[in-house]
Amino acid sequence: MKTTRREFIKVSSLGLGGVALAGGGFSLSKLFGESKHQGLDMSKLKRYPTYCDVCFWKCAAWTYVNDKNEIKKVAGNELDTHCRGRLCPRGTGGLGMYYDDDRLKTPLIRVEKDGKQTFREASWEEALDLISGKMKDIKSKYGAESFALLKHGSPGKHFEHLFKAFGSDTIAEPAFAQCRGPRAVGFKLTFGSAVGSPETTDIRDSKCLVLIGSHIGENMHNSQVQEVSDAIDRGITIITVDPRLSTIANKSKFWLPIRPATDMALLLAWMHVLIYEELYDKKYIDKYSIGFDKLKEHVRKFTPEWAYPITDIKPNQIRETAREMAKASPAVLVHPGRHVTWYGDDAQRSRAIAILNALLGSWGKRGGFYFSEKLKVPKYPHPHYPEPNWDAKDLSKKYPLAKTGITTEVIRASIPDENTEHKVKAWMVAGTNLTQSVPNKKMTLKAIEALEFLVVVDLMPMEITGYADVILPECSYLERYDMIRSSGWRTPSIALRMPAVEPRFNSKPAWWMAKQLGEKLGLGDYFKYNDYKEVIDWQLKQLGTSLEEMKHVGVMNFNRNGRELYLKDGEDYKFKTPSGKIELYSEKLDKMGFDPIPVYKAHEKPPQNYYRLIYGRAPMHTFSKTINNPYLNDLKDTNNLWINPRVADIWGLKYGQEIWIKNQDGKVSDFPVKVRITERIRWDSVYMVHGFGHNNKKLSRAYGKGASDSQMITKVLVDPLMGGTGLRGNFVTILLDNPHKNIES
Numbered sequence: 120m121k122t123t124r125r126e127f128i129k130v131s132s133l134g135l136g137g138v139a140l141a142g143g144g145f146s147l148s149k150l151f152g153e154s155k156h157q158g159l160d161m162s163k164l165k166r167y168p169t170y171c172d173v174c175f176w177k178c179a180a181w182t183y184v185n186d187k188n189e190i191k192k193v194a195g196n197e198l199d200t201h202c203r204g205r206l207c208p209r210g211t212g213g214l215g216m217y218y219d220d221d222r223l224k225t226p227l228i229r230v231e232k233d234g235k236q237t238f239r240e241a242s243w244e245e246a247l248d249l250i251s252g253k254m255k256d257i258k259s260k261y262g263a264e265s266f267a268l269l270k271h272g273s274p275g276k277h278f279e280h281l282f283k284a285f286g287s288d289t290i291a292e293p294a295f296a297q298c299r300g301p302r303a304v305g306f307k308l309t310f311g312s313a314v315g316s317p318e319t320t321d322i323r324d325s326k327c328l329v330l331i332g333s334h335i336g337e338n339m340h341n342s343q344v345q346e347v348s349d350a351i352d353r354g355i356t357i358i359t360v361d362p363r364l365s366t367i368a369n370k371s372k373f374w375l376p377i378r379p380a381t382d383m384a385l386l387l388a389w390m391h392v393l394i395y396e397e398l399y400d401k402k403y404i405d406k407y408s409i410g411f412d413k414l415k416e417h418v419r420k421f422t423p424e425w426a427y428p429i430t431d432i433k434p435n436q437i438r439e440t441a442r443e444m445a446k447a448s449p450a451v452l453v454h455p456g457r458h459v460t461w462y463g464d465d466a467q468r469s470r471a472i473a474i475l476n477a478l479l480g481s482w483g484k485r486g487g488f489y490f491s492e493k494l495k496v497p498k499y500p501h502p503h504y505p506e507p508n509w510d511a512k513d514l515s516k517k518y519p520l521a522k523t524g525i526t527t528e529v530i531r532a533s534i535p536d537e538n539t540e541h542k543v544k545a546w547m548v549a550g551t552n553l554t555q556s557v558p559n560k561k562m563t564l565k566a567i568e569a570l571e572f573l574v575v576v577d578l579m580p581m582e583i584t585g586y587a588d589v590i591l592p593e594c595s596y597l598e599r600y601d602m603i604r605s606s607g608w609r610t611p612s613i614a615l616r617m618p619a620v621e622p623r624f625n626s627k628p629a630w631w632m633a634k635q636l637g638e639k640l641g642l643g644d645y646f647k648y649n650d651y652k653e654v655i656d657w658q659l660k661q662l663g664t665s666l667e668e669m670k671h672v673g674v675m676n677f678n679r680n681g682r683e684l685y686l687k688d689g690e691d692y693k694f695k696t697p698s699g700k701i702e703l704y705s706e707k708l709d710k711m712g713f714d715p716i717p718v719y720k721a722h723e724k725p726p727q728n729y730y731r732l733i734y735g736r737a738p739m740h741t742f743s744k745t746i747n748n749p750y751l752n753d754l755k756d757t758n759n760l761w762i763n764p765r766v767a768d769i770w771g772l773k774y775g776q777e778i779w780i781k782n783q784d785g786k787v788s789d790f791p792v793k794v795r796i797t798e799r800i801r802w803d804s805v806y807m808v809h810g811f812g813h814n815n816k817k818l819s820r821a822y823g824k825g826a827s828d829s830q831m832i833t834k835v836l837v838d839p840l841m842g843g844t845g846l847r848g849n850f851v852t853i854l855l856d857n858p859h860k861n862i863e864s
């Protein structure tokens with residue numbers, strides 16, 4: 120289907136303006152006023168550098184503070200490649216993380232009172248003594264390895280150091296098995312390198328961009344969105360494959376509304392067209408790859424006519440889009456996506472995407488994938504970490520290509536009646552709302568029930584905190600130092616995060632908690648500094664600058680020192696694969712008993728009256744963590760369920776009607792969700808934005824608003840290569856009446 124080009128969602132237009140326009144008692148307009156600078160006299164404000172923590176793009180920014188030490192604004196740093204001086208709406212609204220009065224305020228300890236469990240306030244000393252005591256206790260009973268760290272983002276890094284010093288490398292985060300792990304594995308197997316974060320996609324110079332379920336524009340990764348927006352202005356061809364007319368699909372030359380779970384068939388058919396119409400980059404393939412003949416034979420039968428009944432995409436559209444890609448080659452990007460844990464064959468689908476890029480000769484080419492360069496920040500000296508007897512990777516042995524811990528395997532090893540080689544007895548959870556971000560909540564809760572101890576470090580009273588024995592309140596990124604941001608990019612850069620104000624309430628930075636715990640555990644040698652800024656200053660001096668200098672600039676960009684950004688014509692290049700070539704056929708996979716070339720395998724279809732549950736991002740929210748943010752909640756306070764008009768007709772639904780959903784395993788949504796009837800979604804699927812449906816009443820704005828996709832994901836399609844948890848194999852049906860009515864009355 121061809122669509123007309125419309126103006127693409129611009130970061131700037133959705134940025135400050137969007138947030139400032141929001142009404143409500145706690146809106147930015149109140150803080151900023153109405154004029155160009157929202158009524159602020161910028162000359163009267165002091166500014167402090169930071170990098171944004173609302174998502175993992177880590178845009179460098181300035182925090183503006185007035186003479187009463189009130190934060191007035193967070194704005195992009197002009198020097199920064201991640202944001203090019205402009206923050207996305209979430210970044211602009213980041214000060215809501217600071218101003219949210221629902222924040223955790225002081226350490227809390229679970230106690231029993233009159234036969235009921237409750238939290239009581241505690242001093243830091245008491246809470247940290249309790250935690251270090253438990254850590255020692257677990258270590259002496261079961262070994263340090265049995266104390267696991269489940270983490271995400273900045274706080275996790277500080278605790279990782281503590282845990283490794285303590286003797287535990289039982290560490291995992293959702294960024295791997297719930298996010299981009301399959302992509303890293305698929306690209307590494309093929310090119311010997313992953314695409315990293317920020318991705319090494321050269322959208323700036325690309326002529327054709329293919330997006331496979333990657334919804335840039337709703338996925339608001341800042342400079343990536345800006346590059347796409349610029350590319351649209353200069354006339355790039357975009358091909359979007361998505362069962363939903365996403366924002367970017369709406370701006371694409373081609374929207375292919377694929378039947379969900381069948382992308383592999385389309386990828387194989389595209390390879391077929393490129394090879395059999397001789398459109399692929401012959402010189403590139405001859406010079407850099409191995410296994411072409413096997414690939415050619417493999418895809419011989421995967422014609423567009425074969426793919427049509429599987430994917431619902433017409434053969435002429437498959438051919439036409441393949442030719443568009445070839446026309447732009449090598450300045451063409453089949454985007455690898457980011458959240459790619461979909462159907463359990465995700466590493467193989469990522470590999471198919473990598474192979475397609477190889478056929479188009481785009482890896483290492485302008486407008487394709489560039490070679491990034493990153494500055495290595497020297498490690499602050501500390502003794503060697505002790506060698507643990509086992510670690511998280513040992514828990515993931517059945518997934519031979521998992522290069523890092525798998526959250527779900529750490530969780531499984533915490534359940535007594537699961538047959539695992541090692542047992543986990545206690546967790547620290549830092550910066551991850553596990554019950555929302557890891558599927559199969561029932562399993563997570565079973566593990567939590569069996570744990571001897573659970574400590575949660577968070578900013579907000581998120582659901583996971585409700586299960587903790589001890590809760591430690593971290594201060595927000597605007598109130599703390601953190602590690603130096605060092606980015607791999609076209610050119611290397613570093614950025615500083617420093618506090619603009621003192622922590623609110625009785626909250627503390629993660630580095631401080633880690634150091635206190637370290638000292639209580641007799642690991643003081645690993646924390647030989649009084650303040651983390653000493654670590655940063657030492658590191659910056661090794662890099663030829665200093666904390667003082669970085670406070671003035673926030674960001675420092677460096678020249679490239681290593682190889683060139685792109686491959687030169689005919690350049691010899693050794694890929695970091697076993698053969699030194701791009702591996703279209705993988706001997707390694709073959710030896711491991713996996714398909715050496717990706718194969719299409721049919722996935723389960725929705726049963727009658729059920730629809731596949733798909734989900735994604737909204738531009739103004741990050742996962743579950745921003746839903747209660749006063750400013751961002753003003754912009755969007757609930758999600759709704761996208762339903763095709765054909766389906767709405769069958770059920771007699773009206774726009775805006777409240778319904779409940781039930782999945783294939785009988786799981787019913789806690790809260791109702793409003794219906795959005797739209798042609799923008801296929802009839803076999805329903806769609807919602809992830810992160811809503813919070814069930815902790817302490818989140819005054821987020822509680823009970825919308826439905827949680829996570830709650831419906833009880834079935835997990837596990838990737839046999841690397842343990843990724845495919846989340847899109849769940850089906851829901853519609854309940855018109857409140858299923859909780861009797862329980863509530």
Ligand SMILES: Nc1nc2c(c(=O)[nH]1)N[C@H]1C(S)=C(S)[C@@H](COP(=O)(O)OP(=O)(O)OC[C@H]3O[C@@H](n4cnc5c(=O)[nH]c(N)nc54)[C@H](O)[C@@H]3O)O[C@H]1N2
Pocket residue numbers: 172271274293294297298457458549550551552553555556557558576577578579581593594595596734735741742743744745809828829832846
């Ligand atoms: N169903 C479903 N599951 C998913 C996804 C999905 O789309 N749908 N997406 C997947 C993807 S791509 C990813 S990357 C993961 C993301 O998974 P997570 O990173 O776990 O995402 P959140 O649910 O936002 O949880 C972040 C937690 O960190 C807390 N936090 C925020 N700021 C701070 C801070 O400064 N310090 C501390 N200590 N804590 C802080 C928040 O309050 C929140 O509890 O989820 C994955 N899981």
Ligand SMILES: Nc1nc2c(c(=O)[nH]1)N[C@H]1C(S)=C(S)[C@@H](COP(=O)(O)OP(=O)(O)OC[C@H]3O[C@@H](n4cnc5c(=O)[nH]c(N)nc54)[C@H](O)[C@@H]3O)O[C@H]1N2
Pocket residue numbers: 174175298299331332333334335337338339340360361362363365377378379380381382456457458459461733734735736737738739740741742806847
């Ligand atoms: N605003 C905002 N931006 C974010 C984030 C955020 O929380 N908020 N999170 C960041 C993170 S950590 C990540 S990992 C990325 C994730 O962002 P992306 O990797 O871009 O996307 P997903 O969330 O996986 O993609 C959802 C899209 O896939 C489509 N889809 C569903 N099923 C199928 C299918 O079978 N085939 C195809 N072809 N498409 C399908 C959905 O309709 C939807 O449009 O976003 C990042 N950017």
Ligand code: SF4
Pocket residue numbers: 171172173174175176177178202205206207208209210211339340341
């Ligand atoms: S993309 Fe937005 S939320 Fe993410 S770091 Fe940048 S400004 Fe912050």
Ligand SMILES: [Mo]
Pocket residue numbers: 294297298299457458
């Ligand atoms: Mo992610």
